[in-house]
Amino acid sequence: MIRPGLTFKLSVLLACIGVLASGATGYYAYRANRTMLVNEAERSLLMSTELLGQRFSTSIDDVGADALVLASMPSTAEVAQTDDGAGPNAARERLAQVYSSFMVHHPEYLQVRLISRQHYGLELVRFDRDADGLVRVEGDKLQEKGQFAYVFDTLTFSPGRIYTSPITVNHEYGSHAAQGKPTLRLGTPVSNGNGAVVGVIVIDIDLAGLFRRVQSDLPSDYEVYLANEWGDFLVNPDASKTFGFDRGRRVLMQDSFSVTKPLFEQTQSEVLVNGLARPHQAAGQVLAFVRRPFGDLEGNRFIVLGLAKPLDDVLSGANLLGDRIVRMVLIFSVLALFLAVLFARALTKPLHSLAYAATHLFAEHAMETLPLKRTDEIGVLARCFDRLRREIKAQMDALHAKQRELVHLATHDVLTGLPNRVLFMEKLENSIDEATRREEGLAVLFVDLDRFKQINDQFGHAVGDKVLVAVARRLKQVLCSADVVARLGGDEFIVLIEGPRSAEAAPAIASRIMAALNEELQVDGQGMTVGASIGISQFPDDSGTAEELLLNADAAMYAAKSGGRCAYMRYHDVLDMRRREQFEQAHAAAGIGATEGHEAEPTA
Incomplete structure (x- = not known):
């Protein structure tokens, strides 16, 4: 199993860092955008809610101002004080025209009435609104309203003050279009010239119509909530939750939205909350609620107004941004992966060079890739490694030189530099195997110096060593480059002749050796002749092993030396001579002369 390398691991690590960084950045941007959009929606809703509440209060104030205008008319006090609602009355008719004009120009007005203090609060002038338009109620259809709070409470007010009723559902009999509608009533006293209150002006406001007017420019996706000072829903997107108190089942805003409790406790004036x-x-x-007082402050009237916007609509931009962020994160992740691979390769390339140089420590081409010119830590490491490599190489070269020297000393003669017995025997065995495979022969020449002992005794060992060196040099001059000459020890040398020429060339080579060694050698200015006796053994005629070939050549050399110095003899001649001697000895013992036999003489 192939284990991942440093480049792969570093690429994965850097890619993960890049992907996590881009992902975290994208996620943070997405969350921050969502929060920003929600906060902006909250501020927008709060501003719209406050504006809506201000418009509501302004509209109520405008109604109060209209009521004051109607109450301040001179004919209003005159009619309220002297008229009983029966029969024609010019002043009453003039008032009726004014009231009718107010109803026409204010479609949210459900009723405008002038109610007398006398006659148990009898309506003197009354205009209602129905499906067909305006309706004037006259004669015996006028009703006594003295028992209603908006009459007897208003009668207690001083002139110029405005009475504001609770927001209720109108259940008064004969109220035409106002029947069953959420209604807010505003009233103001009518006083005569003496300042005595003689009647009241009462205007019934269609709360739903008023809200339609004040919220006409709100976005269509806004939802409106309105509650009275007790928390009863007056306006709710779910109509079944409105005016629950009128149906015997109260639905309170503070129960539906617990965050609005401080508004009804009057400890806060606004509340923001969002579903995120x-x-x-x-x-x-996303919700915004405000508490808005309206009407006469002494009545402690207020409403809690709320606007809501679907969170999905608020976050639609964030969702679109989220899709784009996902695409950007994917793109940047791919880019991060690509850059991670490039950076990892750039970072690990010098490390690979160092690793390659470490595994090819003495290869010059590997050293060329080292980042030696870099000025950072990798460059310092590369230069240290190069110095270390050079020192190791120098040590290894010295060690190899010593090793080669030791190997040479183990396989060569120290004095002459020729192969020693160990190397020669190894070469001889290999040559025998090769000659056997090729069905060829070879010859071994055992060379023994004849007069070396006398020279050594006469001139000393130092001169004797120089004589051996000169003999070795002369032997190499006589032999071909393919022939092998070695020193066995003392004054003994051995020569190996290979190839098909060995059988015929051996005697000639032995003769050249003897001739060369019979020539005078100049050693330290003195001439001296060494001479040599040579024994020859051949493969495969004389033997099939290296040891036997060497022993047979040695035996042939001794035979040549015993027959007379400066001669050579082949081993098979030695065998012939021994067989003749044995034959003659056998015949002599039997009394038979060796008439046909003759002694084998050494070949000069």
């Missing part, structure tokens, strides 16, 4: 931060309190929505 508080999913349990605003599931899937």
Whole structure:
């Protein structure tokens, strides 16, 4: 199993860092964008809610101002004080025209009434709104309203003050289009010239119509919530939750949205909540609530107004950005992977060079790739490694030289530099194997110097060593380059002749050796003649092993030396001579002369 290398591991590590960095950045940007969009939506909703509340308060104030205008008309006090609602009355008719004009120009007005203090709060002038338009209620259809709070409470007010009723559902009999609608009533006292309150002006406002007008420019995806000071829903996207108190089942805003409790406790004036931060309190929505007082402050009237926007709509831009971020993260991840591979390769390339140089320590081409010119830590490491390699190479070269020297000393003669007995025997065995395979012969010449002992005794060992060196040099001059000459020890040398010429060339080579060694040698200015006796043994005629060939050549050399110095003899001649001697000895013992026999003489 191939284990991943450093480049692969570093590429994976850098790629993971790049992918994690781009992913984390993209995720943070996505989350930050979501939070920013939600916060912006909260601020926008809060601003819209405050603006809506301000418009509501302004609209209520405008209604109060209209009521004050109607109450301040001189004919209003006159009619309220003197009229009983029966029969014609010019002042009453003039007021009716004014009231009708107010109803026409204010479609959110459901009723405008002038109610007298006398006659148990009798309506003197009354305009209603129905499906067909305006309806004036006259004569016996006018009703007594003195028992209603918006009449008797307003009568207690000083002139110029505005009474604001709770927001309720209108259940008064004969109220035409106002029947069953959420209604807010504003009233103001009517006073005579003496300042005495003689009646009231009451305007009934269609709360739904008023809200349609003030929220007309809100975006279509906004949802509106409105609650009275007790928390009862007056406006809710789910109509079944509105005016629950009128149906015997109260649905409170603070129960549906617990974050609004401080608004009803009047400890806070605004609340923001979103489904991103508080999913349990605003599931899937962004909400803004404000508490808005309206009407006479002494009545402590206020509403809690809320706007909501779906969280999905708020986050639509973030979702689009998220898709783009995912694509960007993927692109940057691929780019990070590509850059990680390039960076890892650039970073590990010098390390690979160092590793290659370490595994090819003495290869010059491997050293050429080392980043020796770099100025960073890798360059320092490369230069240190190069110095270390040079020192190791120098040590190894010295060690190899010593090793070669030791091997040469183990296989060569120290004095003459010729192969010694060990190397010669190894070469002889290999040559025998090769000659056997090729079916060829070879010859071994055993050379023994004749007068070396006398020279050594006469001139000393130092001169004797120089004589041996000169003999070795002369032997190499006589022999061919293919022939092998070795020193066995003392004054004994051995020559190996290979190839098909060995049988015929051996005697001639032996003669050249003897001739060369019979020539005078100049050693330290003195001439001296060494001479040599040579024994020859041949493969495969005389033997098939290296040891026997050497022994047979030695025996032939001794035979030549005993027959007379400066001669050579072949081993098979020695065998012939021995057989003749044995034959003659056998015949002599039997009394038979060796008439046909003759002694083998050494060949000169």
